[in-house]
């Protein structure tokens with residue numbers, strides 16, 4: 001019955017190839033980089049939420065020991081406007097004028113010989129402000145409101161008519177607090193000029209974007225900017241925009257003519273690299289009495305910075321989730337005097353899933369129907385948007401296998417019906433549909449005369465395993481042992497790669513490596529095309545395979561020769577080929593699709609104390625082929641923990657009046673610790689995806705999605721209370 005488990009999809013769970021350099025401290029993170037003559041910079045930040053700087057006095061800071069310069073809006077040269085990127089509007093340069101748009105905006109950068117001197121001097125910068133009222137509330141009618149801000153709203157059928165005539169209808173609102181990404185690695189920039197070339201070591205998920213934006217702002221050709229990030233201490237979306245301290249570090253390095261390092265403090269991480277915006281969502285459903293959805297209307301509102309804005313498409317996957325004839329989705333963005341939000345793991349999708357999958361659970365109770373049965377009743381067998389068959393979809397298997405492993409059949413659907421002593425027990429579940437994303441990507445592979453291979457692309461590894469899976473995939477494509485393959489990333493001088501983001505890197509890079517391996521095979525066949533001594537002469541790519549260090553005939557594997565023999569006979573040190581993949585398929589006959597999952601959660605609640613424990617989480621995931629079972633499982637485990645944080649603990653608290661973040665430390669901002677994390681069970685189901693040439697779908701974000709709805713649904717089952725606001729805290733349960 002569980003025959004689908006792992007069949008043909010689970011890649012070797014090899015250890016991370018970069019593990020040894022990481023655990024021995026040899027891996028250079030951006031904040032570790034140093035140069036002879038390197039100096040340090042520290043930031044001073046605004047202490048009002050909105051207004052202007054009327055006077056800024058840097059005399060004391062400038063005269064402090066070791067200080068080389070103090071940059072403010074009064075003395076920096078004008079820079080060109082940054083261009084928008086594919087992931088959002090251009091960042092606002094904070095020193096472009098004297099305006100303050102949020103509490104914690106950078107107002108000065110102090111450069112000194114040591115980090116301690118810079119930090120001490122930054123405290124001496126005196127600023128007088130003319131303060132105006134800061135707009136801070138998502139429902140403030142004075143705040144600018146963008147409708148359909150990303151052009152992603154959708155409509156099919158006639159939702160108004162279907163809602164009006166539905167046998168059963170539902171209309172509720174969900175809210176989620178702002179949260180802040182907290183990668184353990186403090187974000188840092190080291191900037192160094194070599195004449196008119198700029199080298200930047202940057203905590204980023206996207207070296208090519210950093211290169212493009214810095215080149216534009218400083219008026220340089222892109223090839224004059226080099227961005228290096230071989231390691232980063234976590235990302236989760238915070239590294240998808242160019243942070244302002246990177247621009248300031250580059251300016252400072254040019255001013256003092258020495259390499260400059262800026263490392264954010266933990267409180268500065270809360271104001272300087274984005275956060276998940278607060279959201280309000282309204283979900284309306286219409287259904288027949290026997291559980292057929294006839295209408296879905298999903299409206300999401302999120303917050304954005306007053307002059308920048310952010311992409312937080314809470315309703316993005318809603319139109320794809322269920323086979324419902326009438327669906328509208330709309331997003332809105334409210335602009336406030338807050339630090340500009342940014343991507344934080346599964347931006348939009350994770351919030352949208354909380355609302356829709358909680359609503360489905362409520363509908364199941366209205367209809368006296370099992371929540372899984374309701375989802376199966378409305379299963380989207382083909383894409384409800386395009387009508388095309390999915391490139392792969394094993395969501396049904398996710399439900400079945402997840403339910404089986406969890407023991408869903410033991411659930412008594414009555415609320416408050418399951419108990420263990422003082423603990424009320426609740427079982428909840430949620431389904432997950434994640435979107436497909438592939439971006440243009442290039443990769444290059446060389447095979448050398450000693451039989452080793454070297455592959456590279458300007459990608460990043462957030463700690464998720466890019467080094468490892470790219471090495472594994474290259475070894476497999478070339479038919480080489482893992483130990484004979486090296487893969488490099490994290491350098492904008494390498495063939496261009498997209499961001500580690502949107503769960504699209506492995507898919508994009510995998511396809512680029514696949515293309516490069518094919519081109520490399522062609523290059524080898526070209527070399528031996530007229531070689532009388534080669535058993536491969538005159539052969540085409542379709543007649544051969546790359547296996548065990550050699551190229552051999554498909555029909556007769558005994559006929560072939562090694563890379564080493566070919567390169568040696570032709571006196572070549574190596575052969576190199578590039579491969580590239582384009583983003584979106586035109587005229588495909590399948591709908592390329594992202595991951596699916598089903599979540600099952602058991603909560604235990606002590607009613608008298610309001611104490612909630614997540615006791616178990618079972619996650620069944622369809623991510624297509626899994627390149628490495630160990631790194632993939634880690635992705636899902638880590639994201640599930642993050643989902644528990646979102647559900648129960650995480651909330652960025654903005655002070656009324658100023659928007660100062662009141663809990664901007666890891667002591668005050670709560671994240672799950674080991675004691676909050678229960679037994680987590682992860683199982684991979686499905687098949688190799690038909691669209692991807694290497695059979696994979698993205699896994700980076702799906703792991704956080706669905707946790708909150710499953711927990712909230714379990715809380716309802718345990719207590720009878722429907723909680724539509726995250727995080728769920730003890731006050732909600734008393």
Ligand code: MOS
Nearest residue numbers: 237343345501502
């Ligand atoms: Mo992810 S939030 O696209 O890094």
